[in-house]
Amino acid sequence: MSVITEHSTITCPECGHQSTDEMPTNACQWFYDCKGCGAVLKPKAGDCCVYCSYGDVKCPPIQEGRACCG
16 A cells, blocks of 8 residues: 655746645645746646646545546
8 A cells, every 4th residue: 555645846837936735635626826926827738637737746646546536
């Protein structure tokens, strides 16, 4: 059984600001407001959520090998 990491550090592609947040375990987060510049981040094409696109840790469902929000 693997340990699921519930926190991820998002790096804003616009300003480089980093913020560590707790990820939701039961839903995808499709939008994220950068705490540095206010940019609204959305997942990159092919990613299920902002944590999979901009975080240093993928979301919990992906860590478990499941489809995110599927």
